[in-house]
Amino acid sequence: MSSSISKHRVVIVGSGFGGLAAAKALRRARVDVTVIDRTNHHLFQPLLYQMATGIVGAGDIAPPIRDILRRHSNTRVLLGDVVDVDLDAREMTLEAVGRSTRVAYDTLIVAAGAGQSYFGHDEFGVHAPGLKTIDDALEVRGRIFGAFELAEGEPDERQRDGWLTVAVIGAGPTGVEVAGQIVELSRRALKRNFRTFDPAQARVILLDAADTVLPTFPESLRRRAHRDLRRLGVETRLGTKVTGVDDNGLDVVCPDGSSGRIEARTKVWAAGVKASALGARLAQKSGAAVDRSGRVAVLPDCTLPGHPEVFVIGDLMSLDGLPGVAEVAMQSGRHAARTIVRRLRGEDTMRDFRYYDLGTMATVSRFRAVAWLGPLRVGGAVAWLLWLVVRLAFLTGFKNRVATLVRWAIAFLGRGRPERTITERQVFARTRKPERGSGNDLAMTSQTTVSDA
Numbered sequence: 001m002s003s004s005i006s007k008h009r010v011v012i013v014g015s016g017f018g019g020l021a022a023a024k025a026l027r028r029a030r031v032d033v034t035v036i037d038r039t040n041h042h043l044f045q046p047l048l049y050q051m052a053t054g055i056v057g058a059g060d061i062a063p064p065i066r067d068i069l070r071r072h073s074n075t076r077v078l079l080g081d082v083v084d085v086d087l088d089a090r091e092m093t094l095e096a097v098g099r100s101t102r103v104a105y106d107t108l109i110v111a112a113g114a115g116q117s118y119f120g121h122d123e124f125g126v127h128a129p130g131l132k133t134i135d136d137a138l139e140v141r142g143r144i145f146g147a148f149e150l151a152e153g154e155p156d157e158r159q160r161d162g163w164l165t166v167a168v169i170g171a172g173p174t175g176v177e178v179a180g181q182i183v184e185l186s187r188r189a190l191k192r193n194f195r196t197f198d199p200a201q202a203r204v205i206l207l208d209a210a211d212t213v214l215p216t217f218p219e220s221l222r223r224r225a226h227r228d229l230r231r232l233g234v235e236t237r238l239g240t241k242v243t244g245v246d247d248n249g250l251d252v253v254c255p256d257g258s259s260g261r262i263e264a265r266t267k268v269w270a271a272g273v274k275a276s277a278l279g280a281r282l283a284q285k286s287g288a289a290v291d292r293s294g295r296v297a298v299l300p301d302c303t304l305p306g307h308p309e310v311f312v313i314g315d316l317m318s319l320d321g322l323p324g325v326a327e328v329a330m331q332s333g334r335h336a337a338r339t340i341v342r343r344l345r346g347e348d349t350m351r352d353f354r355y356y357d358l359g360t361m362a363t364v365s366r367f368r369a370v371a372w373l374g375p376l377r378v379g380g381a382v383a384w385l386l387w388l389v390v391r392l393a394f395l396t397g398f399k400n401r402v403a404t405l406v407r408w409a410i411a412f413l414g415r416g417r418p419e420r421t422i423t424e425r426q427v428f429a430r431t432r433k434p435e436r437g438s439g440n441d442l443a444m445t446s447q448t449t450v451s452d453a
Helices: 002-006 017-025 045-052 122-126 134-152 157-163 173-189 219-232 277-286 326-344 381-394 398-413
Strands: 008-013 031-037 075-079 081-086 091-096 099-104 107-110 114-116 165-169 203-208 235-238 241-245 249-253 259-263 266-269 273-275 307-312 360-365 368-373 376-379
Touching (some): 017 031, 017 326, 045 134, 081 277, 107 326, 134 173, 165 173, 165 249, 173 219, 368 381
Parallel strands (some): 008 031, 008 107, 107 307, 165 266
Antiparallel strands (some): 241 249
């Protein structure tokens, strides 16, 4: 017991790419590691859109943290939400199911990540869920498949068109991937599944306030992706700003400054991210700056200014304009772990974090993708195969890779979607109002309120 107490205590907040990479890098170090997360799983976020469109299941892309770290004898996992950090006392307050716990640390690695940003209009989220969590993906899946189900029983053709119109807000990688897969779903997977309408009639509209898709990619790849989207049948409305979202559609401002309206019963928000609220707390307590997305400005070695024992990594850190992508998170997590090991050996020299860009990819649909790997810029089937290999390699665990590969074969080589099960709660999760005087607290009404579902 005494040897355990004498060990250096490392607490990692967040089990995303950065937090998990740090924990794995500390497996053989003489430290006691505590991983804290509000969920019990490590989420492979880049494939959430495939979960939302019925290709993969939750277990395929979100294995349990405890199972991943089961062979790490120096590591424990705590479920809860970090609500406060005392930098002077080197301890934090953790809340779970109404119970408050204080956890002490010698070194803290904060990898709390980022969530969806609605640019000051959080009310949009009631009708246009994002894709940042398992709950989000389940709800989006429910809304997409639920729209087709409800269209089948809609006698009014105009109302049916509303159900068969999907608006995707945000033309970055997530928005492009979501739009492409919904078209594939309607054209291939749902063929001959309905009798009162042809699923191929579904409209998919991709909107963005920017004047291009995939704005962080080279121009040649942006043009390639845009051309592929239009050939698929995706309607792109670039330079279009969303000013309102309700149950039936979107209010927009068009490129010429005029106001417009898009009738769409299904909306998916894929624009913008904001850092975890924990970043703002750390910044306030340490005097560190935060950027527009709420990311904390860190020193070149990823530490919090004035607190070398606190590392802020991944999507939560603001350093040299690095993007919020998985590779940055993993590399910064391993950097923090290596720094801790060096310090325990008596090496106090600060080493700057150096990011090695391994490239960026985005898939448009089956056999269509774009890849930017240093000087290499490719599109089409070659880029799509590269995307498959890279995504498969980054998945955590052999079982998850095999399961995902099987589901990809069903969806891409065939036309099936293994994960089409939806529930009423998922379809209407955020637009519920309990019906007074009835025993059914899930009854749908025309009024909309944010529920706890």
